[in-house]
Amino acid sequence: MFRYLIVGFCVGYVIAYPEGAPESACGNLSPQHGADVKPNPGYTIAYSQPNNGVYTVTLNAPRNTSFKGFIIQAFDSRDGKTTVGQFAAPNGPHSKLICNGAGVTHTERNPLTSVQLQWQGTPGTKVYFKATVVVKYDEIYGDIVSGEFTV
Template identity: 35%
Template sequence: MLKFVVLCSLLVLGVRASPGGAPLSACNSMSPIHGGSAQTGPAPYTVTATAIDGQTFEVSIVADAGVTFRGFFIQGRSVDTDNAVGSFAAAADAKSIDCFSNLESASTQIDNTDKSSVSVIWTAPASGEAVNVVATVVQTLNTFWVKIPATVVY
């Protein structure tokens, strides 16, 4: 009986892992810290960065038909330093966090409800440095893809 109670407690804690978004400790690797290994096959998600103007982009994650996701973590990462750069605006279903001491340099979910898409606004750094926009997408607790590159649309 005790083993059953411990197992149930662990399952409840596992399901509750990071429901309010990625923690700062995930900034470097962009990997969820709730267990499992990143998927190596093609992701059933498309990540795009569509230019609004010369420095502002709408970054979207869209699931393939019939697929959902529960979590995400988006960064614009400097090609030179691999640090998160630029800033994300607040959104109804996302919040910004400060990675590498850069204000609002990452965006993550505010809850772990099923989603088929999400869009956030990212402003590139004024320096004009080369940046790759990447996203980690969490389908379930142990099924996730790390650093999916965005297709840039101008």
């Protein structure tokens, strides 16, 4: 009986979070898989000039690669810890709002080469976007950072 409990726990642990990062990942962007987060090998975050105050934010994989999971948030450049702004509810089937709208994560495990989101911040705030991506359960890349800009 004890063996079945251990196996059941391990299976649950291995398949955890296919529907996105947990709320506890907000702020530190850690998917909490128990694996080390590796340095960014070339993922990028781009943003467009605002259209009526709304920025288009795009998380891109390096050429010929993809990712299955992600979490992204905007941070105040003054302290690098305070999240700022709000994402709009995603239009696509592959992402959802978390962190009270201050972050977005994946909702399925299909490979993505990019994800495009809408974000709005407070005018006059200096911000940057930061993300973590999951390629495989134990292959995680963090410190994916956009350039700083003033809303």
